[in-house]
Amino acid sequence: xxxxxxxxxxxxxxxxxxxxxxxxxxxxxxxxxxxxxxxxxxxxxxxxxxxxxxxxxxxxxxxxxxxxxxxxxxxxxxxxxxxxxxxxxxxxxxxxxxxxxxxxxxxxxxxxxxxxxxxxxxxxxxxxxxxxxxxxxxxxxxxxxxxxxxxxxxxxxxxxxxxxxxxxxxxxxxxxxxxxxxxxxxxxxxxxxxxxxxxxxxxxxxxxxxxxxxxxxxxxxxxxxxxxxxxxxxxxxxxxxxxxxxxxxxxxxxxxxxxxxxxxxxxxxxxxxxxxxxxxxxxxxxxxxxxxxxxxxxxxxxxxxxxxxxxxxxxxxxxxxxxxxxxxxxxxxxxxxxxxxxxxxxxxxxxxxxxxxxxxxxxxxxxx
Numbered sequence: 001x002x003x004x005x006x007x008x009x010x011x012x013x014x015x016x017x018x019x020x021x022x023x024x025x026x027x028x029x030x031x032x033x034x035x036x037x038x039x040x041x042x043x044x045x046x047x048x049x050x051x052x053x054x055x056x057x058x059x060x061x062x063x064x065x066x067x068x069x070x071x072x073x074x075x076x077x078x079x080x081x082x083x084x085x086x087x088x089x090x091x092x093x094x095x096x097x098x099x100x101x102x103x104x105x106x107x108x109x110x111x112x113x114x115x116x117x118x119x120x121x122x123x124x125x126x127x128x129x130x131x132x133x134x135x136x137x138x139x140x141x142x143x144x145x146x147x148x149x150x151x152x153x154x155x156x157x158x159x160x161x162x163x164x165x166x167x168x169x170x171x172x173x174x175x176x177x178x179x180x181x182x183x184x185x186x187x188x189x190x191x192x193x194x195x196x197x198x199x200x201x202x203x204x205x206x207x208x209x210x211x212x213x214x215x216x217x218x219x220x221x222x223x224x225x226x227x228x229x230x231x232x233x234x235x236x237x238x239x240x241x242x243x244x245x246x247x248x249x250x251x252x253x254x255x256x257x258x259x260x261x262x263x264x265x266x267x268x269x270x271x272x273x274x275x276x277x278x279x280x281x282x283x284x285x286x287x288x289x290x291x292x293x294x295x296x297x298x299x300x301x302x303x304x305x306x307x308x309x310x311x312x313x314x315x316x317x318x319x320x321x322x323x324x325x326x327x328x329x330x331x332x333x334x335x336x337x338x339x340x341x342x343x344x345x346x347x348x349x350x351x352x353x354x355x356x357x358x359x360x361x362x363x364x365x366x367x368x
Contacts, residue, residue: 127263
């Protein structure tokens with residue numbers, strides 16, 4: 001027998017020499033990319049939170065109260081972005097759920113304001129009543145296969161009905177004059193230690209805290225498998241149903257969550273705003289749609305930015321052009337829709353991608 005051939009042994013799977021250095025370089029770049037992404041995600045929350053925390057120290061009482069009210073609106077727009085921006089469900093009754101939350105807390109304070117823990121009861125009802133109404137409407141609509149423009153028409157009618165009832169039922173709701181004369185909400189240990197939530201920095205900081213917690217909750221929700229199902233329903237509802245998802249149940253769930261957040265924002269509105277029939281009207285529901293459209297649908301933070309931009313522009317223009325400010329707001333909305341269909345958030349994302357692409361090109365050029 002001939003001697004066996006000697007075979008050179010190679011260690012497969014373990015890069016050697018220059019290949020090993022290249023792999024180490026790639027892994028280092030990957031770690032840096034992950035660290036950079038985490039840092040950017042942290043800055044998205046920390047930087048605005050720090051600015052909002054410092055704002056009462058440098059602004060007047062009026063400016064703080066105005067921003068507090070706009071942040072409540074931002075929470076309302078955030079809740080609507082979950083419904084319209086991520087799921088594609090357009091509702092003209094979202095202001096109804098906001099108004100129910102505000103009226104629930106205000107009425108509890110008006111009739112039971114001296115009772116210990118009345119604020120907590122009012123907040124519970126402010127979330128529970130919109131949730132139950134959303135459950136009833138959503139069950140009838142979604143499981144009845146009513147969607148698209150027909151759902152928008154039904155919610156338009158719901159908004160008109162609730163606004164009319166609020167105006168007519170003067171003895172209970174105050175009608176166009178609204179509710180007033182009730183004690184301020186109080187938080188703390190009922191009957192032991194409580195702090196009033198008047199139009200002051202205490203209410204402001206509470207609103208900021210709830211807004212950021214809600215933003216974090218919404219971010220986790222849309223990043224979950226449930227959130228991916230929402231985006232899939234928006235893209236192609238029939239295909240999602242063919243894949244085995246219970247589409248009406250998914251839509252009902254996000255509708256209830258959205259309306260519960262709207263009710264919570266209504267409760268936060270009580271210390272900083274005026275509770276009247278206007279906050280349940282069709283015009284206010286349309287304003288919510290404008291805020292989200294200007295900011296950018298399906299981004300969450302775009303809804304917050306759009307709300308602040310539109311409301312500050314409205315406050316500024318109404319002081320300068322008393323009779324024409326609404327026309328200016330309308331023109332601004334048309335320009336945003338035509339020139340920036342993805343809203344402010346779309347412009348920001350495009351700028352970030354452009355900067356990242358340019359930085360990558362510079363890095364590649366320098367490594368040659």
